[in-house]
Amino acid sequence: MDDLFQAHAALLDAAVAASRRREFWSAFPEHPKAYPGSAPAEGQAAFEALKNRPFELARDEQDELRGCWVGEEVSPFGMRLGITYRSQAADDLVAAAQRAHAAWSEASVEQRVGVTLEILVRLNAASFLIAQAVEHTTGQASAMAFQAGGPHAQDRGLEAVAYAYAEMTRVPEAVRWEKPIGRSFIRLDKNFFVVPRGIGLIIGCATFPTWNSYPALFANLATGNAVIVKPHPAAILPLALTVKIGREVLAGQGFDPDVLQLAPDTTEAPLAKILATHAAIDIVDFTGSSAFGSWLRTNVTDKLLFTEEAGVNTIVIASTNAFSAMCQNIAFSLSLYSGQMCTAPQTIFVPASGISTDEGHKSFEAVAASIAGAIDALLSDPVRAGAVLGAIQSPETLTRIEAARTLGRVVRDSSALPLERARTATPLLISLDASEATPALEEWFGPIAFIVAVHDAEEGIARASAAARTKGAITAALYSTDEAQIARAIPSYARAGVALSVNLTGGIYVNQSAAFSDYHVTGANPAGNACLTDTAFVAGRFRVVCVRRPAAA
């Protein structure tokens, strides 16, 4: 067994410090140029080599278990991956996890944390391969697939390890307890043991399979739980690669690789409900739709349950002193990955009487037209359009765009990019009066946005925060030049449990959530009960047991 903890101690120390300071920090470079020049081509070649064949996990044993081969991934850019994965029954997965868990749960905190850090470093080295896998399952454009699927996801995983390590080591291993009794003492020696919960299930999503799964995956491993990863049937490969690398590291350190298992399934024979309610599963982490999240919140009792669901992200435009930059910023936020981010804005409130700007008064219609124009400008170059929009992950999103078209006045219509085979759609922008705004207060996942005329900015803020409170929201944005108005608005958004971005322009967007600084989802509204990453996300994944005895004199 290598001393992986010592090997990665500096990385861990820096991550723990960063998670406390919450200033900018990143362990894994987001710029492709920071990696060896050959890495992109090698990643591409490795991806090609995986296509049209069964996927091999790190140990043959898992492949040889009962089960069948599944896998129907088709790239939103058009290509059928042709990769199949060994699927197993829930009971077989659980039995293997239980066998593997015994030794893993008794490994030291340092051994387990060392293993997680080594997995993260190896994942980082595989970032270009994982980027290909993310691109051709989610439809993210290649730059985003690399950043969000690779280094940003790895940073989120590292953040969870840092929190877990800090929390586990916050408990002393051994203390002498000396209670004065009269002129004497009662003396006890106490040892505290970190005891993992057992088995954690992770249910992945189709749009950010690595970014949204890594926090739970690494928090569970670090705290000594066995992990079963159930990917979305449309995005298995990124997590299969992750599990494979994890199993290689585990096996290399003498652990049973079944500490970390893949549980691929199909839409026809889904495993998520079976596993989530299995008596032997102790922790469930889910990212996905509110419908399934709600099912889990109702049916998963007596387990730890962490959900990241969806909601109605809003923008309120009260006034601005940077009108063009604001419209460009919003246009980019609406266009990035075709609005398929859980952080993407959807519903924009603007006073019906218009707003005051550095370019003079702008009517409601002018604001709507300017945002539409900024989208057009952003997407005017087809190459840039492809790089911003990526492709549409699910065909259902195209159906949803069709339905949304009828809800109000089309300010900007959605259209496909001139790309063969790829499923694409530019943002649809619909204008509504306040009286017809009800549909805009439901989630319309994808490149669908509403601009709603409200009486004034205060009404917009009230509606935006109420929507967050009742429907859930992960992000909110506010543009205002009135500091008193901003100050009044902040408590409303805070009470609604939604992260607020104020007056963003330039190269930072409301959709972006940075590891070690931004909390992703607050857990305080229906958009999810968990937060990536706070202490509550890790603290319950293990327990502490005390053994005490009279101290030797």
Add this chain to the structure above:
Amino acid sequence: MDDLFQAHAALLDAAVAASRRREFWSAFPEHPKAYPGSAPAEGQAAFEALKNRPFELARDEQDELRGCWVGEEVSPFGMRLGITYRSQAADDLVAAAQRAHAAWSEASVEQRVGVTLEILVRLNAASFLIAQAVEHTTGQASAMAFQAGGPHAQDRGLEAVAYAYAEMTRVPEAVRWEKPIGRSFIRLDKNFFVVPRGIGLIIGCATFPTWNSYPALFANLATGNAVIVKPHPAAILPLALTVKIGREVLAGQGFDPDVLQLAPDTTEAPLAKILATHAAIDIVDFTGSSAFGSWLRTNVTDKLLFTEEAGVNTIVIASTNAFSAMCQNIAFSLSLYSGQMCTAPQTIFVPASGISTDEGHKSFEAVAASIAGAIDALLSDPVRAGAVLGAIQSPETLTRIEAARTLGRVVRDSSALPLERARTATPLLISLDASEATPALEEWFGPIAFIVAVHDAEEGIARASAAARTKGAITAALYSTDEAQIARAIPSYARAGVALSVNLTGGIYVNQSAAFSDYHVTGANPAGNACLTDTAFVAGRFRVVCVRRPAAA
């Protein structure tokens, strides 16, 4: 508004440090002599003045709301208290909590923590009154009622405040985030806001109404939640006094006292299920039976739920080099408060072939007889017997003793103390062969213990840890002179999530759980899902919301 935070800053600092070190520390003296000489008599007089009249909370408004007067507390020592409490409908309690919560949730962390510290200090000053209330509802003898109901409970409350404060202040209030982009930076100013969940419900128990409720009560208040306290109908007064003092402090600092409300009910018209499943309740803390705990774990979905339930606490006697002291120690643990502690041992495993001791080999029968003899000796003086045993809280416990008598051979019979009116019972000790041990692996709450003959100590350890894992256990004890055996046993108990005490003799007992050092309940077996107090107990009671905006250049 006073600066209560500053006033109690030294107390808080010491508590935070102690909760990290987990060595011996106590804020509130457990020895009555540490209090003013007049305090006991004043407490007694204050208690007498409360009897046979309606209980007045700190503000008339709550009393004037709709509702009826309830209260049927009868001291297990015989006296009817004759105190009535204003009962309100769940919806009225919730509405008042919501009104009060608005301002409380926006108070600063320091304001709220200052209020909780002031309440604790005032509760400490009222310890002798609260001791009377605890004694005459729970049946605890007066010394225990004072210590466990007063300073020990206050220490547990303070511990929760320390954890909550540490966790809330771990998040920086404001940071500058500077991300390098090429040769420039993106700079954001971020503010982080602590946002409480909302309303917490606390369901108290009949045996330790203050000790078991204070951690949740103070964790909730410190993290900015409104609190509704639903006492056990048989033990309302200790929590009514607590709520009254809390409301006085809140009102004195300009807060709506309905931040902290009492929800007394009756056995005939219980409020617990109604409140626990009320949509507006965000957090539920429960101490009590496994039956109701299980109901809560099944039916309370989509809320934070913390339970402290019950289980089968065991002792394994493998060998000892202090036979007499061991028997005395076990005798005291079985007798203290007539076994009505959730930490009291119940089932003792001893090898059928006997054990090796410093007094030579002792047969199974001799071990059983010696423990029985040690109980007899402890209780031979009626005054000391009363001071150790207290009274039996619930008549059902007497019925249970009757039933237990028939399960095996009576090694030591239970009997009443010669005290008029008081409901008392000395420990019943039943001997069983391993083959008939099944009943001993269920909980028999009260002064009921089983001594079970097993093949050898290893079987005892296996049965003890299996019982903890499957039935739940809060404590376990092991007596062994074999260090290798102890070392092998520890992982079994740790995996079973039960605190283990090894070779206790003298003035420290397996039942005892010290604030700031011992974790009470691990949350890792069916005896409860919560732990008093770890980070997981406080971290989810609030959430963090970020507000970010471009930094001024």
